[in-house]
Amino acid sequence: MRIVAFNYRDIPNFPQSTVHGHAGRLVFGTLKGRPCVCMQGRFHLYEGYPIQKITMPMRIFKLLGVETVILTNAAGGLNQDYKVGDIMIIKDHLNMPGFAGNNPLAGPNDERFGVRFPCMSDAYDRELQQMALDVGSELGYSDFLREGVYCVLGGPSFETIAECRMLHKLGADAVGMSTVHEVIVARHCGMRVFALSLITNKAVMNYDSEEKANHEEVLQTGKQRAEQLERLVSTIVTRLEHNNNFA
Numbered sequence: 001m002r003i004v005a006f007n008y009r010d011i012p013n014f015p016q017s018t019v020h021g022h023a024g025r026l027v028f029g030t031l032k033g034r035p036c037v038c039m040q041g042r043f044h045l046y047e048g049y050p051i052q053k054i055t056m057p058m059r060i061f062k063l064l065g066v067e068t069v070i071l072t073n074a075a076g077g078l079n080q081d082y083k084v085g086d087i088m089i090i091k092d093h094l095n096m097p098g099f100a101g102n103n104p105l106a107g108p109n110d111e112r113f114g115v116r117f118p119c120m121s122d123a124y125d126r127e128l129q130q131m132a133l134d135v136g137s138e139l140g141y142s143d144f145l146r147e148g149v150y151c152v153l154g155g156p157s158f159e160t161i162a163e164c165r166m167l168h169k170l171g172a173d174a175v176g177m178s179t180v181h182e183v184i185v186a187r188h189c190g191m192r193v194f195a196l197s198l199i200t201n202k203a204v205m206n207y208d209s210e211e212k213a214n215h216e217e218v219l220q221t222g223k224q225r226a227e228q229l230e231r232l233v234s235t236i237v238t239r240l241e242h243n244n245n246f247a
């Protein structure tokens, strides 16, 4: 298998990864014979980037001919049934920065990519969600595979207890600081989207709790589930080829 990788710093105008755990490379290769481009590290509002810069890779992927985008993230579990290590198929999102006007599509619309007012009620492809459930069940992952709503915040501070309680009441199952901006731009230009959250920690919802969200726990849980996540995603990619809808 041949792989070609570029450091973000060698790509003109590409943002740089500043987060521990995000390597900062764009890797081209094949996954089970299927041509893919992977980002080893993505970008976040809290790194100080304008939201258009965070999402620029999505438009590059569109121009490269990519048709399906698979996003993964680490997230805190708000749903009380969730356990650390669960994998949540994202079925919908709450875009908190968007409520405050921080949407990657704000500003003049570039008609070459999409329409001024894109629909988001179909942001997460339902066929791919079902396929992930089927694949997860075949792989024996059903006990830790969930479906839920992801809420994005600006970060970098983790949430207060009151914020976690509010987000849960609003219908969020998991909370994080990424993904949604990319989803919006990917959907705007017509790519189909599938996204997963790894529940790396439980959001603290109780004033008696001694637990504290921290990035070390996030990285640790990521390492523990890495192999299973890899198998899930690569099997889904293989099925895309078999379905042949979006080859």
Ligand SMILES: O=P(O)(O)O[C@H]1O[C@H](CO)[C@@H](O)[C@H]1O
Binding pocket: 019, 044, 072, 073, 074, 075, 155, 176, 177, 178, 179, 214, 215, 218
């Ligand atoms: O970058 P992702 O996978 O979303 O990771 C999550 O974990 C980090 C915090 O520990 C934040 O970057 C948050 O968004």
